[in-house]
Amino acid sequence: xxxxxxxxxxxxxxxxxIWCPGCGNGIVTRAIVKAIDSLGLDxxxxxxxxxxxxxxxxxGYLDFNTxxxxxxxxxxxxxxxxMANPKLNVIVVTGDGDSSAIGGNHLIHACRRxxxxxxxxxxxxxxxxxxxxxSPTTPTGDKGTTAPYGNLDANFDLCELTKGAGASYIARGTxxxxxxxxxxxxxxxxxxxxSFIEAITACPTYYGxxxxxxxxxxxxxxxxxxxxxxxAWDKLTEEQKEGKFKIGKxxxxxxxxxxxxxxxLIESFNKGED
Amino acid sequence: MKHKELRLSGSGGQGLITGGIILAxxxxxxxxxxxxxxSYGPEARGxxxxxxxxxxxxxxxxxxxxxxxxxxxxxxxxxDKYIGGLKSGGxxxxxxxxxxxxxxxxxxxxxxxxxxxxxxxNKSMVANIVALGVINKITNLVSKESxxxxxxxxxxxxxxxxNTSALYEGYNLIN
Amino acid sequence: xxxxxxxxNEACVEGALRAGMKFYAGYPITPSTEIAEISAVELPKIxxxxxxxxxxxxxxxxxxxxxxxxxxxxxxxxGPGFSLKQENLGYGIISEVPCVVVNVQRGGPSTGLPTSPAxxxxxQSKWGTHGDHSIxxxxxxxxxxxxxxxxxxxxxxxxxxxxxxxxxDEVIGHMRERIEIPKDAEIEIIDRKKxxxxxxxxxxxxxxEGEIVPDMAAFGSGYxxxxxxxxxxxxGFPAGATKAEGLMRRLIDKIEDNTxxxxxxEEYMLDDADTAxxxxxxxxxxxxxxxxxxxxxxxxxxxxxxxxxWPSPEKQLEKLSxxxxxxxxxxxxxxxxxxxxxxxxGKNTKVEKYGRLNGEIxxxxxxxxxxxxxxxx
Numbered sequence: 001x002x003x004x005x006x007x008x009x010x011x012x013x014x015x016x017x018i019w020c021p022g023c024g025n026g027i028v029t030r031a032i033v034k035a036i037d038s039l040g041l042d043x044x045x046x047x048x049x050x051x052x053x054x055x056x057x058x059x060g061y062l063d064f065n066t067x068x069x070x071x072x073x074x075x076x077x078x079x080x081x082x083m084a085n086p087k088l089n090v091i092v093v094t095g096d097g098d099s100s101a102i103g104g105n106h107l108i109h110a111c112r113r114x115x116x117x118x119x120x121x122x123x124x125x126x127x128x129x130x131x132x133x134x135s136p137t138t139p140t141g142d143k144g145t146t147a148p149y150g151n152l153d154a155n156f157d158l159c160e161l162t163k164g165a166g167a168s169y170i171a172r173g174t175x176x177x178x179x180x181x182x183x184x185x186x187x188x189x190x191x192x193x194x195s196f197i198e199a200i201t202a203c204p205t206y207y208g209x210x211x212x213x214x215x216x217x218x219x220x221x222x223x224x225x226x227x228x229x230x231x232a233w234d235k236l237t238e239e240q241k242e243g244k245f246k247i248g249k250x251x252x253x254x255x256x257x258x259x260x261x262x263x264x265l266i267e268s269f270n271k272g273e274d
Numbered sequence: 275m276k277h278k279e280l281r282l283s284g285s286g287g288q289g290l291i292t293g294g295i296i297l298a299x300x301x302x303x304x305x306x307x308x309x310x311x312x313s314y315g316p317e318a319r320g321x322x323x324x325x326x327x328x329x330x331x332x333x334x335x336x337x338x339x340x341x342x343x344x345x346x347x348x349x350x351x352x353x354d355k356y357i358g359g360l361k362s363g364g365x366x367x368x369x370x371x372x373x374x375x376x377x378x379x380x381x382x383x384x385x386x387x388x389x390x391x392x393x394x395x396n397k398s399m400v401a402n403i404v405a406l407g408v409i410n411k412i413t414n415l416v417s418k419e420s421x422x423x424x425x426x427x428x429x430x431x432x433x434x435x436x437n438t439s440a441l442y443e444g445y446n447l448i449n
Numbered sequence: 450x451x452x453x454x455x456x457x458n459e460a461c462v463e464g465a466l467r468a469g470m471k472f473y474a475g476y477p478i479t480p481s482t483e484i485a486e487i488s489a490v491e492l493p494k495i496x497x498x499x500x501x502x503x504x505x506x507x508x509x510x511x512x513x514x515x516x517x518x519x520x521x522x523x524x525x526x527x528g529p530g531f532s533l534k535q536e537n538l539g540y541g542i543i544s545e546v547p548c549v550v551v552n553v554q555r556g557g558p559s560t561g562l563p564t565s566p567a568x569x570x571x572x573q574s575k576w577g578t579h580g581d582h583s584i585x586x587x588x589x590x591x592x593x594x595x596x597x598x599x600x601x602x603x604x605x606x607x608x609x610x611x612x613x614x615x616x617x618d619e620v621i622g623h624m625r626e627r628i629e630i631p632k633d634a635e636i637e638i639i640d641r642k643k644x645x646x647x648x649x650x651x652x653x654x655x656x657x658e659g660e661i662v663p664d665m666a667a668f669g670s671g672y673x674x675x676x677x678x679x680x681x682x683x684x685g686f687p688a689g690a691t692k693a694e695g696l697m698r699r700l701i702d703k704i705e706d707n708t709x710x711x712x713x714x715e716e717y718m719l720d721d722a723d724t725a726x727x728x729x730x731x732x733x734x735x736x737x738x739x740x741x742x743x744x745x746x747x748x749x750x751x752x753x754x755x756x757x758x759w760p761s762p763e764k765q766l767e768k769l770s771x772x773x774x775x776x777x778x779x780x781x782x783x784x785x786x787x788x789x790x791x792x793x794x795g796k797n798t799k800v801e802k803y804g805r806l807n808g809e810i811x812x813x814x815x816x817x818x819x820x821x822x823x824x825x826x
Contacts (some may be wrong), residue, residue, distance in 0.1 A: 046485035066674075066675065068677035068679070070536055073537060076502065077511065079515060080515035081668060106503060109503035220802055309627075335737040336810075337810075
């Protein structure tokens with residue numbers, strides 16, 4: 001029997017979803033819905049926008065205003081939605097390739113404007129929907145169908161990237177620690193500005209098989225063991241950091257939000273007329 | 275006047291585009307049709323720049339000036355560049371700093387436009403308005419009232435008086 | 450009645466505002482930049498929104514996003530920028546989002562001839578985005594007509610729920626000309642039809658009996674629905690191959706079945722003509738000037754000027770092909786619209802092309818010589 005969460009927030013007639021058995025996307029999607037539920041947002045006031053890829057199919061299953069756009073462009077469409085109606089809670093759901101390769105330019109500029117959009121990246125380190133090509137977050141040396149001899153590229157640290165670009169709230173969680181991820185997403189939605197939450201998840205079908213990472217359960221176990229809270233991370237030696245990654249809330253600052261600033265500009269003309 | 279085509283030329287920054295717009299607006303005040311166009315891109319920065327104006331009692335179809343009836347040149351470079359595009363029988367108005375070109379098929383007026391702006395009005399910026407006075411005194415393209423109204427309507431606030439006197443200094447340069 | 454001297458690009462913004470534009474997203478590129486600049490000045494004054502995006506692709510995306518959220522939206526570009534718009538333009542077509550895309554053309558391909566005029570995007574405006582589709586493309590030839598046709602672009606986009614492309618020439622976009630601003634009573638403004646049913650009953654992509662397009666709810670108005678670039682069913686959710694033919698047919702037919710409403714044109718001195726010039730935009734002004742001169746010399750020449758170039762005014766061109774001995778298509782390209790005119794008229798009469806690729810408007814004298822050369826009165 002469907003949970004109350006599913007009943008309240010999912011479009012049951014669009015299920016089952018397209019994700020593979022063992023995929024972490026369901027956990028991350030649930031965390032988003034739980035976060036929205038914890039904030040008590042009206043479904044009519046939430047707009048979820050996505051690009052192209054496995055994760056970008058999530059909005060179709062969710063009972064909000066939902067917009068499934070073109071590859072990499074979710075933030076561009078979302079910017080138009082937010083500008084047109086700043087009262088909407090705009091949430092972007094995207095993948096690692098969608099947000100940081102083809103959509104990388106839109107990501108850094110949305111950060112720079114500090115526009116009030118919450119972006120959740122489902123980072124599975126691979127292009128899943130097209131069948132396992134390496135992405136900007138595939139670790140150097142790992143394999144993909146287009147990196148048959150190991151990936152030569154250095155990989156992005158998306159949280160560092162968005163911090164440099166000007167986002168006001170940045171956190172990284174995992175599909176293993178779903179409760180914590182939920183909290184980061186809820187805090188991100190509450191932040192009046194651009195919020196970036198990286199959710200580390202696993203693709204057993206492509207990334208896992210290509211790189212001999214074991215079963216879906218093994219992969220989630222690895223995520224758990226590799227994730228280190230930021231305070232503990234700082235105490236690790238470079239050697240101890242090998243193969244691990246940092247999680248936590250990395251950045252949370254107040255600064256002018258784009259649509260609010262534009263609203264003030266409009267207001268200044270209204271006053272001028274009186 | 276049925277249909278007249280003008281080319282106002284000089285260097286970028288001499289306000290010739292504004293001059294062209296003012297002339298076209300004056301023509302509208304007189305109930306005429308008018309088109310103003312200009313050069314864009316790198317050509318508009320430095321070197322020779324131009325504004326084109328077509329004034330007509332009828333509808334203006336082709337919007338570009340091929341051979342002009344009137345050519346104004348405020349610099350040697352622009353005069354050299356556009357003199358070939360002046361109709362035989364046309365009117366050439368040049369600043370006195372420019373050498374009189376070898377065209378015995380046109381009427382030439384050599385006038386101290388830049389000097390009047392710089393030394394008499396103490397504002398080189400108003401050379402374009404002085405030039406408009408000169409052009410209109412010679413050609414009578416638009417009514418005096420309409421031209422003055424168009425000048426006042428286009429120039430920055432607070433400079434109306436200066437520009438009106440520039441216009442009249444221009445008129446005075448032609449007897 | 451207000452009479453003004455106005456630049457073509459300015460008239461485009463003035464027309465857009467009159468039509469109800471409340472959102473503009475763009476990226477700087479000449480010769481269209483004034484459209485962005487003036488929108489940036491005017492929109493906040495009326496509570497509208499302007500944003501300069503990071504590129505052309507995102508400008509198109511934001512324009513669609515804002516329209517889905519209920520605002521009449523526009524973007525403008527030129528040359529290479531129009532190529533970049535094509536991706537999300539296709540999205541606007543399949544997801545049926547009204548918006549206006551202005552292309553002030555310049556010479557190409559690539560960076561080409563910045564920023565000299567050209568009419569080289571005739572085919573791109575029709576087929577620029579991938580896949581089968583139909584599209585509305587309008588092409589004014591004066592400053593006043595830019596004003597009117599910009600309003601019409603918005604009206605058609607709202608009525609048919611589709612992006613409308615407004616093709617402009619640099620020559621008209623940048624020149625200043627006399628314009629009479631029409632009174633309110635002379636202007637028709639069309640707004641998209643909103644749903645009247647309850648949110649529970651709302652099917653976002655269902656066309657009701659007697660309607661051309663589905664009713665359109667704004668995001669945030671209480672009608673929660675799904676929009677996708679995938680082939681979708683009446684509900685808006687992805688549907689796969691079984692629904693593809695039906696959806697595609699509907700998207701194409703809503704335009705092609707309504708050409709009577711969509712197509713406008715000008716006929717000039719065609720009554721007794723044995724030779725017809727087909728021209729649009731600034732080239733039609735050269736042609737008109739040439740015709741006036743040719744008529745004085747006894748040549749029976751007229752002009753057919755499509756103002757809607759896509760869908761093409763097929764019926765009128767076919768009729769014309771039975772009335773004249775010769776059709777000369779004059780355009781500032783290597784014969785793009787000629788292909789369409791020849792397709793329609795070629796079986797009934799001789800169709801010829803005359804073009805230019807040098808970044809300069811075709812002067813009347815050239816048209817006069819071409820007409821005289823092959824004249825057979």
